[in-house]
Amino acid sequence: MIAKHKISFLLAAIVLLASCSNKVYMFTSFHEPANEGLRLLYSKDGYNWKSIDSIYLKPLIGNDKIMRDPSMLQGPDKMFHLVWTTEWKGGNGFGYASSNDLIHWSEQQYIPVMKNEPTVKNVWAPELFYDDEAKQFIIVWASCIPNRFDKGIEDENNNHRLYYTTTKDFKIFTDTKLFFDPKFSSIDAVIVKKKQQDYVLVLKDNTRPNRDIKVAFSKDALGPYENVADAFTEKFTEGPAVAKVRDGWLVYYDAYQKKKFGASFTKDFKTFVNADSLISVPEGHKHGTIFMAKKKVLKYLLRA
DSSP: OHHHHHHHHHHHHHHHHHHTSSEEEEEEEBOTTSOSOOEEEEESSSSBOEEESOOOOOOOOSSSOOOEEEEEEEOTTSOEEEEEEOOSSSOSOEEEEEESSSSSBOOOEEEOTTTTOTTOOOOEEEEEEEETTTTEEEEEEEEEOTTSSOOOSSOGGGOEEEEEEEESSSSSBOOOEEEEOOSSOEEEEEEEEEETTEEEEEEEEOSTTTOEEEEEEESSTTOOOBOOOOOSSOSSOEEEEEEEETTEEEEEEEETTTTEEEEEEESSSSSEEEOGGGOBOOTTOBOOOEEEEEHHHHHHHHHO
């Protein structure tokens, strides 16, 4: 009873704190089979999510014309920038579009970041991060280039590594480079800044025995990331999304075999506590990323 009382008190405090803020949490989303387009969830406290019953951007580019793994953030230019997976297999790039209100969008662009890799199998889950120290956007994704790395236990057509490019304006992009090679197949990477010279990379170990989520650490947003920790989730989890909440972080993930979302709470990305009982995520939601938006943006979305 005492534990339940403490949890209830903590949630009440979180809701009260959130109500005093002029911002809300937003969660990008899609529904299978990923051909409809961008969906959005919102939350006042980062724990309890509601769905907005609208589709905000229908995918028009890429061979498959799908939108998986939508990643969004609002840059210092006040624009919302969105990247997404455009093909399940094949293709050498990802999709990009921007908006100032989440309703009216720029023309969709295909960014061929792996155009110089003729044997590349895919470009999966591009993830946006704004590096406020270098004043640039970092985009990290997973690609498989068969026979590029030492053969591990994963099939060569599923032996992924993480790559990146940077941009200041989404018009000019730096040459693609290897971002992280943990010596195993890895996808679904999220950069988190704890403080200056203290960064965490949350990623999925995609090897068959594991298929779980781990973290690594660096003093710079671009790495090198080191000290890959043991998994803090069960097997068959993917698509991590991180929300900064009071006193710590919530790491959401898609427990895809169970067809539900789970979450873990952490204060330091070293010790994790299961938070499944504290969250609510609408059925059908598939993984995206969490970002902050002003309440007036949400009100506009709900009215529209």
